[in-house]
Amino acid sequence: MGTAFQSKHVVRPSGYFRQCIATRFGCHPLFRRSRICALRVHASNAGAAIPVSPQASAAHDVSWVARTVEFLRVFPQEAIDWWRVDSPSAKPTGNPVKLGPVIAKLWSLCAPDIPLLVLASTFMVTASVCELSIPHFATKSIFAASEGTSSAAFSGFLSILTCMVMMYGVAAALRGLCFSILNNRMTRRLRTELFASLARRETAFFDGEDVGNLTSRLQADCQAMTKVIATNANIAIRNLLQAVGGIVYLYVLSPSLCAITVAITAVLWAVTLIYGAFARRMQKIFQDVLAESNTVAEEALTLSRVVRTFGTEATETRRYTSWLDRLYEVGKRQAAGYALFVAAGHIACYASKVAALTVGCGMVLTGNLTAEQLTNFIMYVEFVTYASLNVCDEFTEICEAVGASERVVAMLGAPPAPQIAAGATLPSFRGQVTLRDVSFSYPSRPGQLALDNVSLTFPPGKLTALVGLSGSGKTTICALLQRLYDPTDGQMLLDDMLDLQKADATWYRTQIGVVPQEPRLFSRSIAANITYGMEHDPPNQEDIEEAARAANAHDFIMALPEGYNTSVTDKLLSGGQKQRLALARALVRKPKLLVLDEFSSALDAESEAQVHVALDRAMSARDRTVVVIAHRLSTVRHADCIIVMDKGKVYEMGSHHGLLARRGIYWQLVCRQQYGIDPSNAAAVSETDSHSILAAAAASAVAAVATAESPRAVSAFPSVISSIGISRDSFDAELYQGSDDSDNSVTSRASSYIISHGSSVSLEEALSGSTSGVVLGDATDDASCSSNDEASGADGNSHGNMVLGSSGGASMAGSLGTMDEDNDEAGRPAAAGAGRMSAVLASVVVSVSAGHHPQPGIEGQQ
Numbered sequence: 001m002g003t004a005f006q007s008k009h010v011v012r013p014s015g016y017f018r019q020c021i022a023t024r025f026g027c028h029p030l031f032r033r034s035r036i037c038a039l040r041v042h043a044s045n046a047g048a049a050i051p052v053s054p055q056a057s058a059a060h061d062v063s064w065v066a067r068t069v070e071f072l073r074v075f076p077q078e079a080i081d082w083w084r085v086d087s088p089s090a091k092p093t094g095n096p097v098k099l100g101p102v103i104a105k106l107w108s109l110c111a112p113d114i115p116l117l118v119l120a121s122t123f124m125v126t127a128s129v130c131e132l133s134i135p136h137f138a139t140k141s142i143f144a145a146s147e148g149t150s151s152a153a154f155s156g157f158l159s160i161l162t163c164m165v166m167m168y169g170v171a172a173a174l175r176g177l178c179f180s181i182l183n184n185r186m187t188r189r190l191r192t193e194l195f196a197s198l199a200r201r202e203t204a205f206f207d208g209e210d211v212g213n214l215t216s217r218l219q220a221d222c223q224a225m226t227k228v229i230a231t232n233a234n235i236a237i238r239n240l241l242q243a244v245g246g247i248v249y250l251y252v253l254s255p256s257l258c259a260i261t262v263a264i265t266a267v268l269w270a271v272t273l274i275y276g277a278f279a280r281r282m283q284k285i286f287q288d289v290l291a292e293s294n295t296v297a298e299e300a301l302t303l304s305r306v307v308r309t310f311g312t313e314a315t316e317t318r319r320y321t322s323w324l325d326r327l328y329e330v331g332k333r334q335a336a337g338y339a340l341f342v343a344a345g346h347i348a349c350y351a352s353k354v355a356a357l358t359v360g361c362g363m364v365l366t367g368n369l370t371a372e373q374l375t376n377f378i379m380y381v382e383f384v385t386y387a388s389l390n391v392c393d394e395f396t397e398i399c400e401a402v403g404a405s406e407r408v409v410a411m412l413g414a415p416p417a418p419q420i421a422a423g424a425t426l427p428s429f430r431g432q433v434t435l436r437d438v439s440f441s442y443p444s445r446p447g448q449l450a451l452d453n454v455s456l457t458f459p460p461g462k463l464t465a466l467v468g469l470s471g472s473g474k475t476t477i478c479a480l481l482q483r484l485y486d487p488t489d490g491q492m493l494l495d496d497m498l499d500l501q502k503a504d505a506t507w508y509r510t511q512i513g514v515v516p517q518e519p520r521l522f523s524r525s526i527a528a529n530i531t532y533g534m535e536h537d538p539p540n541q542e543d544i545e546e547a548a549r550a551a552n553a554h555d556f557i558m559a560l561p562e563g564y565n566t567s568v569t570d571k572l573l574s575g576g577q578k579q580r581l582a583l584a585r586a587l588v589r590k591p592k593l594l595v596l597d598e599f600s601s602a603l604d605a606e607s608e609a610q611v612h613v614a615l616d617r618a619m620s621a622r623d624r625t626v627v628v629i630a631h632r633l634s635t636v637r638h639a640d641c642i643i644v645m646d647k648g649k650v651y652e653m654g655s656h657h658g659l660l661a662r663r664g665i666y667w668q669l670v671c672r673q674q675y676g677i678d679p680s681n682a683a684a685v686s687e688t689d690s691h692s693i694l695a696a697a698a699a700s701a702v703a704a705v706a707t708a709e710s711p712r713a714v715s716a717f718p719s720v721i722s723s724i725g726i727s728r729d730s731f732d733a734e735l736y737q738g739s740d741d742s743d744n745s746v747t748s749r750a751s752s753y754i755i756s757h758g759s760s761v762s763l764e765e766a767l768s769g770s771t772s773g774v775v776l777g778d779a780t781d782d783a784s785c786s787s788n789d790e791a792s793g794a795d796g797n798s799h800g801n802m803v804l805g806s807s808g809g810a811s812m813a814g815s816l817g818t819m820d821e822d823n824d825e826a827g828r829p830a831a832a833g834a835g836r837m838s839a840v841l842a843s844v845v846v847s848v849s850a851g852h853h854p855q856p857g858i859e860g861q862q
């Protein structure tokens, strides 16, 4: 490897020159990898450590001629390659925008300000005419003075000249003022139009766009675009007028000299057209790179806390700098192109002057032209060539602006999202939404079904919960309910009457309230955040406070310095406070359909319980459909219907008890989440209802431990309790406190313990097996669930009733089943102790039943 590289590094003839050139020209990932660049990379990779043999060194010395030849051979191609730059943006903008559409767009932006434009143009023409006449009257004054014909003629010319200069000054100033105002008005109009167009775009558009990129379009690109009329076109037209006027004047003076001037000016124009195309392309790339760098900067600044947490300040700075480097590389090529253009322009200018002087002097010598005419001519040649140069210069800037405006024009032309269109309304919406054979793929992932043929109904006035593993499609259903997207297939019906896609967007948004997974706040007052979107029908302060109370937000709002008038931003409140504000925002609208996506994820247990009470209150009238997504299953167990999603399909649905009995995904989730046991172990127990299994297991375990009947249970005990973070001492202290009694009294204490944590039935009663048959589940519960989805396997009603036998521990289920109920009368979750304890105890029995052997390390701690 080293040898191979060494020969490449030393023997190849053009290495040195290539490196020199590569260093000067620079190589960057953005630019196509030229051979010079490739060599440079090789050289830098090799480093100085690679040994160079004496023979190779001699070869190096003698081969410089060959290297020079090689360099001269390669250089032209390398130099051409250097100019080739690609845009970093992979997003197609459709057909490249031509000058015409941009000018048309600019004209439409300018249309409301026609009077101002006319005024500005009048001043522009006046200034141009005055400026055009200045050389004429200057020459006249000079020759009047030098020929001494008459002082009156001289002073007359001088007066006119002075007048022209003053008029020019005033007209130029007013021209600048008017165009400047026009520029500001157009920029404001363009930004408004672009922002409105962006705001109306479909949700999928924002899924694929970076905010930094869009703000760059709004700022830099809009500015560059409107500058065309107010600055570039203004200067270009002024100079064009002067150039045309000058050429006419020159033609009157001498048609042949005029022809020479026009020919040279034509060369200048040809150069300009070539450069214009280059400038347009480079400017587009420049704007794209600028937008990317903005995206990186915005991302790093927005996620500043993440950056700080991970200590990646330097990495982010490097990432941003790498984009700035790319910007610099594009800028370098723009500068080099402009330098070539300016050189060509000035050479053409002076060439026309020299040509006019040469031919003109010859004509003076032959008596075909007077000295005054030649002087006049030379002054106008200069005038015309500089005016042409300015026109060309502005033309290239116009081309650059066209490059910059390509994406702006494409964005402006995009149609608004169908989800905000007007449509039909229902005279009275009951709040029922039915999904009929709905499939959905996100536009950014067309091949992947996020929802697969889902059919279900959210009945009016009922609480429906969506649960399932992460990525199963719950939030997607919420997104469809909010009509952020439309289904790829199937229908969503409101009250079985109106297809959601045909519903009036404004009307539908007044019917729905949403608390999203990550609520965001606007930088305005608390009250304004709560009433956001209700400008057409603003609620009064009482309504706002009522909603805030219902969302358990009133107290913390009142503790803020200015109460409801306190200004907040998205960062000035805690996650739980933001969620409560979002809930208040949803409730104040008094929606028929309330969608809560993980609304309690940032709430503490107390707040969550209070919000549940608030929700119950809000639902008590049963005039509102509520859809709740929750990972925390304790929040959904009292739902009228629980829908369990898996891989984009409805896997099962039913009431809490019905689903537990079904022993499907929901049962597994409950085992893991609420009882902390592995469902595969729990499955080894023979009883069919998980709820009673756990309770029975708990009771058996207490009995086993207390009477030491089961050595395995006793030995497994420490590992189980330590695995869920309860120390053996504290457990013993609680369970065996003061125990020197008989087995019975230990059992009795265990019973008391369980009872004190939520059970209402004694353990002895349970142990006696007196409860012989228990009905769990609720036959009527599942009536709230309905699915049209035959294929999904959802089975809403078949598990509504669950009758347990009386064998073994199951006989205790009825009595201990209540121990596990984790809500008190007010709907609050009961003390966690009972649940945890039952989990511990259940785990012991489950471990023993499944032949689980405690881990040696843990067992050794006994």
Ligand SMILES: Nc1ncnc2c1ncn2[C@@H]1O[C@H](COP(=O)(O)OP(=O)(O)OP(=O)(O)O)[C@@H](O)[C@H]1O
Pocket (backbone or CB within 6 Å): 207, 442, 444, 445, 450, 468, 469, 470, 471, 472, 473, 474, 475, 476, 477
């Ligand atoms: N904007 C998006 N663009 C493309 N795919 C998406 C988008 N949002 C979600 N998905 C995909 O759609 C599928 C369903 O996602 P969804 O957010 O609905 O799941 P979820 O059940 O709500 O998950 P979680 O409980 O983690 O919020 C996932 O595979 C996810 O990667």
